[in-house]
Amino acid sequence: MLRLTLRLATALLAARGSTAFAQAPAEITRVMSYNIRYDNPDDRPDWPARRPHLIAQIRFLAPDILGVQEALPHMVEQMTSALPGYESYGLGRDDGRSGETTTIFYNRARFFRLSAATQWCSPTPDRPGxxxxxxxxxxxxxxxxxxxxTRQVWDVRNVHFDHAGPVAREACARQVVATKAFPNAKILVLGDLNAAPNSAPYRALSGRADGFELKDARRSALTAFGPSATFNAFSLERRGEPIDYIFVDAAIDVLRFATLTDNIYGQVISDHYPIVADLRPPPAH
Structure with missing residues (x-):
């Protein structure tokens, strides 16, 4: 059975009613970022062993918006089948069809999708490479x-920066913030930066851009819970700095933020911990 720390469960459910699936107040939007680890048969636990627990974890938390990283197309299909209340969008990084995706899931009952697009982190963002x-x-x-x-519009960007190239990480971060915001939208950036706080990509994403300003949800939350480390290498003992983040428009109130260290009999669900934040936009004028 999924072991959730009582304090964490209480904190995250406070705004959502008495059950795990209770609807949040209309002004609260729950967002989640999760590097789910690609389907590697050599992993222990491997994807088939992890998948039911990961699905149960997502169902329990019931995020309104979820960005996943390292999700291969068949993994996205399996998640979509198991999460019928969600729609999703994401393309394979290799050629638009195959390879890992940075797929975004969203609650179809709550949101209407205005647009969807994929960029590659390169000087030619409209084609794979x-x-x-x-x-x-x-x-x-x-x-x-x-x-x-509420009619609130969210411009959501989900990323997974390169693990090897520091120049590529910074360039991709600058590409993310160089993309102008959709009219009247609040920006939300989710993802695995493969970079620590105060690194160049972090600085690019946590400051002023052309027409908007972003902040780190972890650092600006009214209530924060969980360890700083988000990469665990399949070990509960690993410590360190975060590399997974939620950046939000500076006008957004971050009510709660948590790094979720759920495990099944001592085995983590992915080699990254998911992060989750409850957001409250300013009142519409």
């Missing part, structure tokens, strides 16, 4: 969502 000192192609997945109740 890698650039700079990157070891692999990297994508920026973008969806624009309108809240059906």
């Amino acid at each position: 890698k650039a700079y000192d990157a070891a692999l192609p990297r994508t920026v997945t973008r969806v624009v969502l309108r809240d059906r109740l």
Whole structure:
């Protein structure tokens, strides 16, 4: 059975009612970023062993918006089948069809999708390829969502920066913030930066850009819970700095933030811990 720390469960459910699936107040949007680890048969636990627990974890938390990293197309299909309340968008990084994706899932009852697009982290973002000192192609997945109740528009960008190339990481971060915001939208950037706080990509994403300003949800939350480390290498003992982040428009109130260290009999669900934040946009004028 999934072992959730009582304090964490209480904190995260406080704004959502008495059950795990209770609807959050209309003004609260729960967002989640999760590097789910690609389907590597040599992993222990491997994807088939981890998948039911990962699905149960997502169902329990019921995020309104979820950005995943390292999700191969068949993994996205399996998640989509197991999460019928969600729609998703994401393209394979290799050629638009195959390879890992930075897929975004969103609650279809709550949001209407206005647009969706994929960029590659390169000087030619409209076609597959890698650039700079990157070891692999990297994508920026973008969806624009309108809240059906509040009419709030969210411009969501989900990323997984290169693990080997520092120049590529910074260039991709600058590419993310160089993309102009959708009119009247609040920016939300989710993902695995493969970089520590105060690194060049972090600085690019946590400051002023052309027409908007972003902040780190972890550092600006009214209530924060969990360890700083987000990469665990399949070990509960690993410590360190975060490399997974949620960046939000500076006008957004971050009510809660957590790094979730759920495990099954001492085995973690992925080699990254998911992170989750409850956001409250300013009142509409």
